[in-house]
Amino acid sequence: MPAVNAAPHVNSGPTGTDSFRNRCSPRQPVATQGSFPPNRRLTTPGPPALGLVGSDGYEDPASSKASTGDETIMSDHAAAEPHSQIEKLFDDVYWVQGSIRMGPGVRTNRNMVVLRQESELTILNPVRLDEAGEAALEQLGDVKHLVRLGYFHGVDDPYYVDRFGAKLWCQAGSDHHREPTPDVVMDESTELPIADAKLFVYREARHPECAVLLERHGGLLVTCDSIQHHVDWTHCSLMARLAMRAMGFMKPMNIGPPWRKTMTPEGGSLRPDFERLLELDFDHAVGAHGSVCRGGAKQALRNTVSHVFP
Numbered sequence: 001m002p003a004v005n006a007a008p009h010v011n012s013g014p015t016g017t018d019s020f021r022n023r024c025s026p027r028q029p030v031a032t033q034g035s036f037p038p039n040r041r042l043t044t045p046g047p048p049a050l051g052l053v054g055s056d057g058y059e060d061p062a063s064s065k066a067s068t069g070d071e072t073i074m075s076d077h078a079a080a081e082p083h084s085q086i087e088k089l090f091d092d093v094y095w096v097q098g099s100i101r102m103g104p105g106v107r108t109n110r111n112m113v114v115l116r117q118e119s120e121l122t123i124l125n126p127v128r129l130d131e132a133g134e135a136a137l138e139q140l141g142d143v144k145h146l147v148r149l150g151y152f153h154g155v156d157d158p159y160y161v162d163r164f165g166a167k168l169w170c171q172a173g174s175d176h177h178r179e180p181t182p183d184v185v186m187d188e189s190t191e192l193p194i195a196d197a198k199l200f201v202y203r204e205a206r207h208p209e210c211a212v213l214l215e216r217h218g219g220l221l222v223t224c225d226s227i228q229h230h231v232d233w234t235h236c237s238l239m240a241r242l243a244m245r246a247m248g249f250m251k252p253m254n255i256g257p258p259w260r261k262t263m264t265p266e267g268g269s270l271r272p273d274f275e276r277l278l279e280l281d282f283d284h285a286v287g288a289h290g291s292v293c294r295g296g297a298k299q300a301l302r303n304t305v306s307h308v309f310p
């Protein structure tokens with residue numbers, strides 16, 4: 001898998017475009033957009049409770065905190081988990097396929113996407129990287145913004161805020177992970193810090209969840225738990241593979257089964273949201289789990305929606 005070279009030549013041509021394995025056939029907000037409070041450096045990170053972190057059944061990585069760090073404050077954050085190298089998807093668009101320990105012997109993949117605009121980086125679905133990975137990330141640019149897409153994700157947000165002073169963008173009520181407090185509370189009208197990027201909000205969901213459409217390269221849809229393109233087992237342990245297969249995860253452009261169950265209001269349906277999603281123009285997609293769907297993503301999702309919502 002081609003990776004981003006740590007050397008500062010990241011403006012060169014695509015390094016990974018031919019290598020994709022996975023082609024498709026409320027807490028009170030502290031500010032609203034345009035009004036940023038002083039940076040929050042958490043002196044008491046206050047990790048969320050141990051145990052499950054939402055519908056995906058993740059064990060909170062805070063239970064395996066880093067034992068060392070250059071500062072005490074860094075050691076209070078969840079440790080970096082095994083991950084692949086940063087890979088270029090398109091010009092100024094990168095992803096990292098990381099992982100997360102869900103429980104004893106159970107590890108699955110967890111992804112983040114990095115968007116670059118000039119020297120500034122915006123991270124979607126933040127995943128803490130190891131020392132080498134972080135050095136490669138810093139070669140790409142300055143981490144300025146974190147965009148939380150999923151209600152159940154955010155365990156590494158405090159690290160990025162403390163380490164880079166990044167601003168956190170998330171929806172009102174996205175408080176499954178209560179820290180850090182957001183700098184920007186997003187809604188459908190929010191202008192994102194990346195040109196050609198638009199926010200899609202799941203209006204019917206019981207908890208805040210959104211996605212980002214990058215209107216370039218044929219359209220890249222970035223989701224969190226809502227849509228997951230599972231076509232291989234990278235970073236998945238044997239126990240995770242067995243569980244994921246039993247739970248119906250292993251499908252292209254799949255709507256995460258536990259996520260759908262948790263997010264669907266009683267007597268309601270998420271179908272209107274996915275129908276609106278299918279009105280967007282995108283050919284590629286990547287979620288917080290699984291792999292990149294390069295080409296044919298919309299048709300694959302259309303097939304999924306017609307199957308899930310007959």
Ligand SMILES: [Fe+2]
Pocket residue numbers: 056152153224225288289
């Ligand atoms: Fe997840």
